[in-house]
Amino acid sequence: MSLFNVASVLVGLGGWALLAWIGVQGLPGPYAVAGRFVELIGDGTWLADTLASLRRVVLGFALGTLCAVPAGFLMGWYRLARGLLEPYVQFFRTIPPLAIIPLAIVLMGIDETPKIFVIFLASFLASVIATFQGVVSVDNTLINAARVLGAKDRVVFIRVVIPASTPFILVGMRVGLGSAWATLVAAELIAAQQGLGYRMQQAQLFYDLAAIFVSLITIGVIGLLMDRGLLWMERHLTDWQERR
């Protein structure tokens, strides 16, 4: 992190403290929020909420990505698979996963299933499109180069198409993770007994603004950390790319 980043964060915190101090109606300052944070850690709710939310995101995101990558490869490689899957993918892509929540709750109940399902859907749609794009945009010359070196379809797929589409897949995963995280919080706001979104909704009922801030900051920090993790993976796995 650069010095400017650190300075900017400090100035932001200072501005926040100032706003709270001059008395914006009900706005808790950083100090009050930190105090509430310690309390919530102390009674165990913070950890329980965070773990509940993380579990949903990780499960939904992992399932979504695991299904999306093979589906994207199939769509990119086989005309038949593309013809069969594309209408559904393109249609569901235009519906925000959040809009599915009411239906999912009615059909799947109010326990974990509908939440994990919408997160699955969000990350699946992002990754399936990216993988498909990756396969379609593999340089034809590379495929020809492999073929004249004796590679048949299977080898071309494993040794050329998969590595060449890796950068696309990783971008899709990053978009998918962002979308999964956003969907999760919204799903928890609507129906949950635990989780960061649920905690905010409860805090709103009791006018506990500091607790809302604790949840918001937790969501932001975890989202940022997960994105950095994927970014690191991307750098590591696609270091061979010529970056312009």
Added chain:
Amino acid sequence: MTATTTGRPEPEISFREVTQVFQVKGTDFTAVDGISLDIPNREFVTVVGPSGCGKSTLLNIAAGLVQPTGGQILVGGRPVSGPSPERGVIFQAYALFPWLTVRKNVEFGLKVAGVPAAVRRERARHFIDLVGLTDFADALPKTLSGGMKQRCAIARAYAVNPKVLLMDEPFGALDALTRVRMQDTLLEAWGKEQRTVMFVTHDVDEAVYLANRVVVMAARPGRIHRIVEVDLPYPRTEQIRLSPRFAELRNEVWHATYHQPQLDAEPA
């Protein structure tokens, strides 16, 4: 390699009445019109001609990447039906696998063929040395210059021990100085590891400098216009490049390339 009982060497590459017609917006476009050409074993043939004369199409047909709409092509006496490692191809765009190091790129074809790792490594090293990339064996393509990338591609094509090398304007994207140096690298490699070479270019100097024979093509429809024998000895040197005989041959090929009778019988 293969020789007929008559004692004359059998042509390594043999185009027989090869025709290629593409459909462009419903109308037929004849890219290659009934071309017949024999290239003997270990000959270095260059093909020049104006754009649209079908020289690249001809090469892709030989590579097995394009199926001709008419005629036949034989390599080593057998009809070509698809790509094969016995016909190495070098592309203008290098076509190196960017996620593999130079060594892994050169080993690619050997790995596909199931050659054991130790043998693979040894063969790769030999050809990497041959093209002068010894110090860059573990470098990724993105760190190499255009000339070095093409050296790597040449080593990769050589590594699978092809009988024929097909080169499609391989130095077209390089600057003039690098291009001259690459021509010498290629001839040096060819001198040590002789293969039958078909080399497509749009550069008349390059065509004359490299070849035993220059095939000059004409466009619309793509056909052979003239064949110029290059009676200069190998190894080719700077002295040869600057010799009066080279200049004569260059003039001859130049005229054949740039002053062709217009035979626009077909509607454009």
